Amino acid sequence: MITLTNVRKEYNSDVAIGPVNLEIPAGGITALIGPNGAGKSTLLTMIGRLLTMDSGDITIAEHDITKTKSKDLAKIISVLRQENHFITKLTVRQLVGFGRFPYSGGRLTRQDEEIVSRYIDFFNLAALEDRYLDQLSGGQRQRAYVAMVLCQETDYVLLDEPLNNLDIEHSVQMMRHLRDAAREFGRTIIVVLHDINFAARYADYICAVKDGQMVSFGSVEDIMKDDLLTDIFNTKIQVIDGPDGLLACYH
Known part of the structure; x- marks a missing residue:
């Protein structure tokens, strides 16, 4: 379980996040939704300790x-931010292998290599594993980054807008991969999404932020209500x- 207690981040007198009190249960996918500037990514990066909170407490699995x-912490939680500044002369396999750094320190063992192969296969990247990142499409590259995080x-x-720059087909494929990863590997996945309907289709829980x-x-059924969504998205x-x-249908 992830617990946020009175978490607050203040940028200036007019812009602040929180205080937020939230319990995200272990298991499945929790989607953070809300309009632009609502604070979704800020919450995610504070949970991942990539951004310092001004006050409050966050616990992950106690x-x-x-x-x-x-x-x-790197063995408890992994984070993929929106900004992926990749080295072009890095292969898919090398990138995914970075996910093993907290365990290997950069020297991959045979077991590490087997784990890398597992996630390359899971994301259907085996045919691309020796390609450099700048030789991939946006969708292929995004799959490689998520494979690295899961590795x-x-x-x-924690995934900050993993559907960014993906078309509908690749967005659907990505969400299916994440749903399968949550179920097959027993992961708790927290994902920032812009599209309400992707959240409704693939998430187990939704956190609405404004x-x-x-x-x-709450559950998808708790959040997918006319009045609530109309108020959140204006x-x-x-x-x-x-x-x-x-x-959700817009009018």
Whole structure:
């Protein structure tokens, strides 16, 4: 479980996140949704200790993130940010292998290599593993980055807008991979999403954020309500029961 208690980040007198009190259960996918500037990515990066909170407490699997050593935290939680500054002359396999650094220190063992292969196969990257990153499409490169994060084999995985720059087909493929990873590998995946319907289709829980505050947290059925979504996104939204589940329609 991830627990946030009175977590706050203040940028200036007019812009602040929190205080946020939230419990994210272990297992499955939790999607953070909300309009641009709502604070979704800020919350995610504070949970991942990539951004310092001004006050409050965050615990992950009963580990206080402010007191846990970085080398130990790297075996509990892994993070993929939006900004991926990649080295072009790096192959897919080399990139995914970076996920083993907390364990290997850069010297991959046979067991590490087997784990790297597992995630390359899981993301259907075997045919591309010797290609350099600048030879890949945006969707292929994004799969490689997520494979690297999962290769770290942490129980908790944080992904900041993993569907960025992906078309609908590749976005669907990515969300299917994440859903399968949560189930097959027993991971707890926290993901920032812009599209409500991807959250409704693939997440187990949804956390709705607006103006730096957590508005609501619950199951898909709890959050996918006309009035709640209309208030969060400041536009008329109607939720219908479609063939693949609940669907938000904009008016």
